[in-house]
Amino acid sequence: MKRSIRQIQKDETREKLLSAAHIVFGQKGIMAARMSDIAEAAGVSHGTVFVHFKTQETLVAAVIDDFGIRMGQRTHDMARNSGSLRDVLKAHLEGIREDEAFYTQLVIETRSLPPIARETMISIQSAVSFHINQAAQREMDAGVIKPMSMALLFNTWIGLVHYYLTNRDLFSPEKSVIETCGSMLIDHFMHMISSAN
Amino acid sequence: MKRSIRQIQKDETREKLLSAAHIVFGQKGIMAARMSDIAEAAGVSHGTVFVHFKTQETLVAAVIDDFGIRMGQRTHDMARNSGSLRDVLKAHLEGIREDEAFYTQLVIETRSLPPIARETMISIQSAVSFHINQAAQREMDAGVIKPMSMALLFNTWIGLVHYYLTNRDLFSPEKSVIETCGSMLIDHFMHMISSAN
């Protein structure tokens, strides 16, 4: 069908734009990126961006939403390979690593972005926290890790990870912080909450 | 001397501007605040800002520098009341609390600010870390807290604090996060690193 050829091409352009925006947002920052930057990165004209996304906010929301869905999927997959808390943390970092630059920008800019940003972050954290808590509770019951508030355990982990992500220049200027420091963070965190010394 | 009267007035205006900027930056965000907002908050004309600070960047740098000095002073005072790690953490939070809004913005925006911002943050963290490490080392040697990398211990603490600060809307929408959650954070952190269960 003619229809589907055109439709496919349009979808491709949309994907190119979302993908380009995802990259540019990760590099320049979400609000700092100009619409024309994204057009250029996607290899289309300035006007084309507006054919697909009526406003800048719409584009930002779409990229974030896309990202949220992807992260949700990864978090869901996490469940299967569940197992130990260590496994869950590992899976969590792995999920972040695939979108490290964008995720980091989102962490930094959430408060100056449309509400969907906050909602997406919360939704991601909720899902992750669910899995972490489950595994942690198990190990806590088994006496392997210290008794403590689940919320605080989770916030400590997230705080630690976000601190490393948002200070990549200190910890891993050249490449992915997760790759460079991930295992160390897991080891450290596990050690810290472990009931053994 | 006439000179000195003028000089005094000039200094006063400069102080008014720095102080106004500090407040406005804490409210609106550092880069989101317009130069005219700061002029208005300081009760001077728009043009006056540029008499004292040639560019926006200069003003931002000056405010950050000022803040850095203030924080440095507080950190230095920390030493006297040194004592236990718990005391040091308490003093640390107390030092942040006095500039909570601005400090939080600085944490969020550091990467889109002039280099002085980063340098100031690093310098503050270095000083704080020195004291924390000292106290922590003592208690670690005494077997009160688990053996672990000093750097990781510190980064965990900073990550936790920054996570709460930058998510105030979740933890304490109405008032200071430090006031609301400070003791809880200290308790949790001490518990976590303690060698006891």
Next chain:
Amino acid sequence: MKRSIRQIQKDETREKLLSAAHIVFGQKGIMAARMSDIAEAAGVSHGTVFVHFKTQETLVAAVIDDFGIRMGQRTHDMARNSGSLRDVLKAHLEGIREDEAFYTQLVIETRSLPPIARETMISIQSAVSFHINQAAQREMDAGVIKPMSMALLFNTWIGLVHYYLTNRDLFSPEKSVIETCGSMLIDHFMHMISSAN
């Protein structure tokens, strides 16, 4: 012949476009209507408009031309039912009523439209004026209406009618001004130029 089937379809699309444009122009204004509005109203794609009318100006010109021909026809028909001046005025208003919205827009926008607009208006007015003058002259000769310049008599009538059309919001916000005020305008005009008191 295949040819003629295609040709018929093409002509149909063209007619749909002209008709849709006529309506949309009457609603939104001629220059305020977007090409895509017209495509939508005609139930064809945006690009199709340009298959039939190379530029916006061409479309506008065609719609106006179409309208001019229709008005010319009506004016010509007027002649048959000629009779009294009152009959002619009535026929004139009747002719306008059938395209009231579009005619009103044309009156308002003529000066910012392609020259054809002006030419069409002049051509319409000339034809109308011919008939009005003829009837008026007859009644003037008969002493029924005051002696006066034919041009001024005509312009007074047109001015009056256009004033009511272009201020519909004042005189008949809900429906056709001609329907609401037409007879009144004729009565008033006839009374005014009548040689009786």
Next chain:
Amino acid sequence: MKRSIRQIQKDETREKLLSAAHIVFGQKGIMAARMSDIAEAAGVSHGTVFVHFKTQETLVAAVIDDFGIRMGQRTHDMARNSGSLRDVLKAHLEGIREDEAFYTQLVIETRSLPPIARETMISIQSAVSFHINQAAQREMDAGVIKPMSMALLFNTWIGLVHYYLTNRDLFSPEKSVIETCGSMLIDHFMHMISSAN
């Protein structure tokens, strides 16, 4: 005072802008004029326009308001030299003549302008109509002019005048329609409504 020198200069710029806009609006049309056209005509930079008028609409409203006040004043002055209906019509045309181009654009564009435009037009017409009616009533009572609805008498006059104004290209392409055709219009109108033949 320093204050007043600056204030005077600012007011001058504002006046320059209003005056330039008034002229440019009269030439290009009110909505067709770009903000940069007005800046250029006023001899200031593009940005300066926005120092004085926050938005295009604000500028348009200010120019119209200014014009309304001027017309109101003129209409008020009309009262003194009141006398006969002929005098009032003459004064009316005289009042329009001083802003002919702008008034004409306003007549044409009213419907696509901010509400103040319509309100201003109505307010002007109301004032004019008051004076015309008063004089007309007097002469009607004296039996000099035919008995007829005041509203229709007024609308006929306004319609006639607006028709000539908005078709200047037909009646006086080179110069002011009022200058060229004013007396003729008055003579014709007086003749038409006169009870004599």
Next chain:
DNA sequence: TATGAATGAGTATTCATTCAT
């Protein structure tokens, strides 16, 4: 011929910075 995605020129508006007073 019809389609509708892509194009890019055109414009209001913001805001750091300058400079005459």
Next chain:
DNA sequence: GATGAATGAATACTCATTCAT
């Protein structure tokens, strides 16, 4: 030194027009 009006570079968004399918 203080003032605040003027400046102009920067940028999101619109819409007639083109062109590959």
